[in-house]
Amino acid sequence: MTLVFDDLVADSDWLPMDLDQQHFPSYFWHAGGLLRDAPVDFRATFDGAMWVTSKPIDMPRFNRNPLRVRAHFTVPRHHHNMDEMLFVLAGEYSIEYDEDEDQGGGTRTVRVGPGDFFLSRAGTPYTMTAGPEGVTYIETWPKPVTELQTYWHDVGWVRR
Template sequence: MSDTSVTPTPAANAGYQIFRTSTAPSLDETAHMEVADMTPDLEAGIGVALEAGFAEGNVVKTLFSQPGFSLTHAWFKSGFPLPLHTHNVDCLYYIVAGSLQLGADTLGPGDGFFLGAGKAYRYTPGPEGVEVLEFRTEEDFDIKFLAKTLPAWQKIAGTIADRRPAWAAESPPSSKLA
């Protein structure tokens, strides 16, 4: 684990460990997710999306990780264009707040879905965005984007540019539950 990951405490040695979203490191800081099959076109496309504001449309924190298990909290803002992708591990998703469209299904708080390793998917956050807990069967895992061409990423960047002004004023859907 990197220095920014959850630090074991005496409680961890006693069989439990407390974690808090407010102090959790970002998924990027922990480096638990690696982009697989990187090509020059994919790297350029990701760069275009980042320049358009990709990072402003999502916040992903590593709440807990250990060999064989990880838990992240992800907040995707309204209409965030999550690219079609896979992971090399099984993933279980639980919707905490907000909603998302997965295929023909609209899912909301208390709903969830399971994806086996290698299953391609994408979803679109609803009008208030979505917060999900992501449970994975490994501490370290990959993300393989299926959008491999620069034109595909330029389309994603266009959606980001359209949504970005609204994202500045958005707050997590769970903040509206109180």
């Protein structure tokens, strides 16, 4: 077994996120249809806001996505078809989400900082706003990323 160690908090090896995702086949519009047919612009919304690591993490059973987000950027409201867990490594997120009816309903906002995690249940809409220093985190899912579907809502977007 090989051990791999790397530092995702360091500034090296981060690349701008690919902005050509308007036609991503697993991105859906919450009201129906695909994101490509929605009245929003992925490129304009995410431009200069998120980075992905170029550091290799070759672990097929570990369904993860390390990301970095610029200060004060809000990821538009969305939900997924499966549970998702976020682990914050540096900076912070303010996450606004809808509570289940059995917990009183309505919306709630939590702060997730270094060493904290946030679990979003499948079907729960939420937005994430990076703090004043931005945020570096890893998102994980219980199934392969190829099975992940994201449903985008009409909050936080640059419109076409």
